[in-house]
Amino acid sequence: MESDIQTVLVNEAQIKTRVEELGNDISEKYREEELVLIWVQHGALLFTADLIRNISIPLRLDCIRVSSYKGTTTPVTDPQILQSLNLDIEGHSVLLVDDILDTGKTLQRVVKELEKNRPKSIETCVLLDKQTERPIVRPCDYVGFEIADQFVVGYGLDFAERYRHLPYIGVLKPELQNPPEWV
Ligand code: IMP
Ligand code: MG
Numbered sequence: 001m002e003s004d005i006q007t008v009l010v011n012e013a014q015i016k017t018r019v020e021e022l023g024n025d026i027s028e029k030y031r032e033e034e035l036v037l038i039w040v041q042h043g044a045l046l047f048t049a050d051l052i053r054n055i056s057i058p059l060r061l062d063c064i065r066v067s068s069y070k071g072t073t074t075p076v077t078d079p080q081i082l083q084s085l086n087l088d089i090e091g092h093s094v095l096l097v098d099d100i101l102d103t104g105k106t107l108q109r110v111v112k113e114l115e116k117n118r119p120k121s122i123e124t125c126v127l128l129d130k131q132t133e134r135p136i137v138r139p140c141d142y143v144g145f146e147i148a149d150q151f152v153v154g155y156g157l158d159f160a161e162r163y164r165h166l167p168y169i170g171v172l173k174p175e176l177q178n179p180p181e182w183v
Contacts, residue, residue, distance in 0.1 A: 004163070005170035009152060010145055012167050018144050019047070022125065023054020025142060026095065034058040036092045036119070038085065040110060041065045042164065043099030046156040047127045047144075051097065062087040064113070066106050079109045085117070094119040099156050100128040101140055108138070128152065128169070151177055
């Protein structure tokens, strides 16, 4: 497993410190309210689990499922909503949490979906912001780390559903990024 990783980009201690800071910022921002935190499956799983333990205000949790890269390192089609919300978010403050901002299409698509339910507000939070040349529609409100434009795995992020359980974020060796039997 370790031998599949070329470089560790963000280690466990760095993740812990930054997630604590984000939790504090979010708790401060919404201190008078109850927040609805919506996380995007499955990539934001570990990030959300740690983030919510650092949020000290009342919170309701829901998740949304969006189509993924399906075993490649680049998006095949525009993201589709595979499973929507259970909670009624009308009139509530919503924080949307995802693992990584790449083209920005996933978050843009989910924000559009959430807006249909007329929440009071929507803010976005990502653990990683890939520095790409995307035509940015709307910047994220909370960002854990800015990283270079390369394919990363670990701490929830996968390649073909593998590596999500690594406790750090690392770059997958290029020769492992497109083995035909995984696609
Ligand atoms: P976007 O729609 O291009 O912004 O891509 C966002 C989604 O693609 C994320 O929720 C991830 O699931 C996935 N993704 C983008 N970049 C990476 C990466 O480097 N590693 C693993 N998953 C990624
Ligand atoms: Mg993914």
